[in-house]
Amino acid sequence: NILVMSDVGQTKSAEPPGLYRAQTVRIWAKRNGSYHADLLMSGGDQTEDTYDDEYRDFFLEPLSPIIKNTPVYPVVGNNDAQDGRVSVYYRNFTLPQNGESGGYPSGSEGFYSVDYDNVHMVFLATDGVKDIGKKSGSQYKWLLSDMEYYRKNRRLLDWLLVILHHPMHSGGGKGSDASNWQRTIKGLYLPLLEDYGVDLIMAGHNHVYERSYYVYDANRSVKEMAPYILDSGDGREDGNGVYEKQKADNAASEKGEVFITVLSPEPSQELPSTYYSNGYPTLFYHFFDLADSTNSKFDRHAGYMNLKIIGKVLHAEVYGKRWQEEEKEARVLDFFTIDKSKITYLPEAHGFGYSKID
Numbered sequence: 001n002i003l004v005m006s007d008v009g010q011t012k013s014a015e016p017p018g019l020y021r022a023q024t025v026r027i028w029a030k031r032n033g034s035y036h037a038d039l040l041m042s043g044g045d046q047t048e049d050t051y052d053d054e055y056r057d058f059f060l061e062p063l064s065p066i067i068k069n070t071p072v073y074p075v076v077g078n079n080d081a082q083d084g085r086v087s088v089y090y091r092n093f094t095l096p097q098n099g100e101s102g103g104y105p106s107g108s109e110g111f112y113s114v115d116y117d118n119v120h121m122v123f124l125a126t127d128g129v130k131d132i133g134k135k136s137g138s139q140y141k142w143l144l145s146d147m148e149y150y151r152k153n154r155r156l157l158d159w160l161l162v163i164l165h166h167p168m169h170s171g172g173g174k175g176s177d178a179s180n181w182q183r184t185i186k187g188l189y190l191p192l193l194e195d196y197g198v199d200l201i202m203a204g205h206n207h208v209y210e211r212s213y214y215v216y217d218a219n220r221s222v223k224e225m226a227p228y229i230l231d232s233g234d235g236r237e238d239g240n241g242v243y244e245k246q247k248a249d250n251a252a253s254e255k256g257e258v259f260i261t262v263l264s265p266e267p268s269q270e271l272p273s274t275y276y277s278n279g280y281p282t283l284f285y286h287f288f289d290l291a292d293s294t295n296s297k298f299d300r301h302a303g304y305m306n307l308k309i310i311g312k313v314l315h316a317e318v319y320g321k322r323w324q325e326e327e328k329e330a331r332v333l334d335f336f337t338i339d340k341s342k343i344t345y346l347p348e349a350h351g352f353g354y355s356k357i358d
Helices: 019-032 052-060 086-092 138-152 180-195
Strands: 002-005 039-042 072-074 112-116 119-123 159-163 200-203 210-212 229-231 258-261 283-285 301-310 313-322 331-339 343-348 351-356
Touching: 019 301, 019 313, 052 086, 072 119, 119 138, 138 180
Parallel strands: 002 039, 039 072, 119 159, 159 200, 200 258
Antiparallel strands: 002 301, 112 119, 210 258, 210 283, 301 313, 313 331, 343 351
16 A cells, blocks of 8 residues: 655644644554555645654654654655755655665655555655756756666566656646646656656645546646546546556557645645636546535545555545544545556567557
């Protein structure tokens, strides 16, 4: 099980501070059968004010039942890097920069990759690292090398997962189309990730849960994405059917990915905006599907995502509870499956080819 959370360190925007964080940890243990996870991916903003005591009080101690025996891999969020205090973030985490956890050595704790079983995970910075919005920057140059590492190890690595703080595709109060910075990040990194067959791109920042359809060629405005939806179903075996990875048209690669805005274990006062009523074709799911739109408090959820990967099948489940609901009311908010079992790899002189098995 891979546990995914984001914006764990919300304090001022959560009401009352810490209550839902503790409940979310207990819900995880109850649903999972124990506090242990194979690893924890954290999508940034581990704190709001970037002080050592906040990392202790709002991240490390509340999550201690989980992280005392679970590796933690975070990314830098805008709050982690605010006011030039990103050094506090680095002081509170020891992260791989020399390939210790697999992947190509990054030389930086701000961005890195991790191999776990047949999964290659990429952790990208959208704050706190110099020149991350440029091809000449160290992160982009490293990602080129890391993607080649992934390609060369495809006999062992079936999955490419990416997490960063700022979403490449989102609605919400901090929608991706409204941010020049998020458009820059998407325009620089997404084409490269798609060239190597990325499967899942997770982010935080918005303090809501969002999930796209199964899409490809997504380096464009969210509102322009309708022709680039590969599968407009729900991705569920008991629904419209699971998402099946496809062979790319013009490259020895695969195509099809899902974009996720990950829930926080603390509900936020920041609500989805009118972005959702403005025609965002890639959004399959958002909180207005569950919310009473006449009462904004019921748009606020706390929760997490759990990824279960068995061979070439990935199951994603999102658990959470509404603001002011009893802990026992926690429920499955969303689930979907990506299946790559019909894709096999054939060695060719130039690398890998792909053959779909009917």
